[in-house]
Amino acid sequence: MAVLRKLLTVLADALGDKSCFLCGAGLSGAYLREGICPGCLQKLAEEAALPCPLCGHPASGCLCGHTNLSPLHIFLDGRTWLAHTWYLPNGADRLTEKLLLTCKKKYSRTLSRHIARVMAEELSRILPPEKRKGWILTYAPRSSVGYARHGFDQCEEIVRIMGSLLEIPVQKLLVRVNGGIQKDMESAARREDNMADAFAALSVPYGCRILLFDDIITTGATMREAGQVLANAGAAAIFPVAYAKTMYTRRTPQL
Numbered sequence: 001m002a003v004l005r006k007l008l009t010v011l012a013d014a015l016g017d018k019s020c021f022l023c024g025a026g027l028s029g030a031y032l033r034e035g036i037c038p039g040c041l042q043k044l045a046e047e048a049a050l051p052c053p054l055c056g057h058p059a060s061g062c063l064c065g066h067t068n069l070s071p072l073h074i075f076l077d078g079r080t081w082l083a084h085t086w087y088l089p090n091g092a093d094r095l096t097e098k099l100l101l102t103c104k105k106k107y108s109r110t111l112s113r114h115i116a117r118v119m120a121e122e123l124s125r126i127l128p129p130e131k132r133k134g135w136i137l138t139y140a141p142r143s144s145v146g147y148a149r150h151g152f153d154q155c156e157e158i159v160r161i162m163g164s165l166l167e168i169p170v171q172k173l174l175v176r177v178n179g180g181i182q183k184d185m186e187s188a189a190r191r192e193d194n195m196a197d198a199f200a201a202l203s204v205p206y207g208c209r210i211l212l213f214d215d216i217i218t219t220g221a222t223m224r225e226a227g228q229v230l231a232n233a234g235a236a237a238i239f240p241v242a243y244a245k246t247m248y249t250r251r252t253p254q255l
Contacts, residue, residue, distance in 0.1 A: 021102065021111055022095055035110030040095055047096045048085035052247070059083045059245050060122055066220045066245075070227045074209065074237035077126035081223070083245035084122050087216050096244060100215055103154045104146070109161075112154065115215075115243050116161035123166060123211070123241065136205070137163045138173040140214040140226045158243075159213050168211070173233075174199045174226055199226050201233035209237040218246040 018027045020037035027037055034041070052062040060083065069081045076082075091097045103111050127135070139155040147153060156172070163170035178198045210230055214222055217240070227238040 021108060022098055034114065035108075036114060043095045044085070044099070047094055050086050050247070059086050059247075062245065066217060066223075069217070069220045069223045069240045070212075070238045071224070071231045072227075072235075072237050074239050076239055079126060081217070081240040081242075082122060082126065083217055083242045084118055085244045086247045087218075087244035088247060100244065103158075103215070105150060107150075107152045107154075107157070109157070112157040113161050116158045116165060119158070119213070119241065119243060120162050120165040123162075127166075127211075129167070132166065132168050135168050135209045135211055136173070137166070137168050137170045137211045137213065138230075140199070140212065140222050141172075141174055141176045143176055155213055155215055158215070162213070173202050173204050173210070173230060175202060196225065198222075199229045201229050204230055204233035204235055206234035207236045208234070209239075210235050211239050211241050213241045215242065216244045216246060217242040 018032050019025060020027060020031075020040055021035050022040045023037060025037040025039065027035070031037060036044075048060070049058050051058060052064055054064045055062055057063070062083070063079065066081060073080050085096055087096060087100065088094060099111060099115070102108065103115065137159050139153075139159045142153040142155065160170050162168075176198060177200045178196075212223065212226060212230065214226075217223060220240075223240040223242075227240065230238050
């Protein structure tokens, strides 16, 4: 059923009216393949450029917090993790939140491709082609509740496109064995408890270096648990990568 649902959605994407997935505006020219209109692309770029209230850098340059995301602290261009943009809990008026929510609820290769493309661009800056040998791309798998409800794993879809763009092999190295759907505003302690023993490792090549993707970093609980499991299974380096990092609204400058 999940495979049929995905095939029908891909067909609808290909044959449906050519309008922006985020605002419904008509598309033409190069934007037909992008699936997002120029106005929404500009808005997403503006949201990604919001400065961190602590260091003043955009999400892709922010080094505040989450220093223990990875158990091994591999450094790439002076970083131990990377996020492209910001996620604001309850930010219903922002396109970033709408894009992520749509990707979670409805299979869309168009939106997955957009996220994969911007992540590939960010990674290319800190991991040029000559340094990619020996790296593997993987992801923190969706909860069984989320998969059963929607029939797909958005992180898997994004990572497979990222791997193709970066020419880095993609492997499923984790399975979800525990942990339900997390709420945006759950406390850090609650999220840590929810993610305890949430993952099990599959066949992890000993001594490998891993780019670990998730769509959102909030407290870092998912990345820490997944990273620890991969490290225990033999990975030599884990570098967390996310499309968005949570910035709470009470500390967030307005556009």
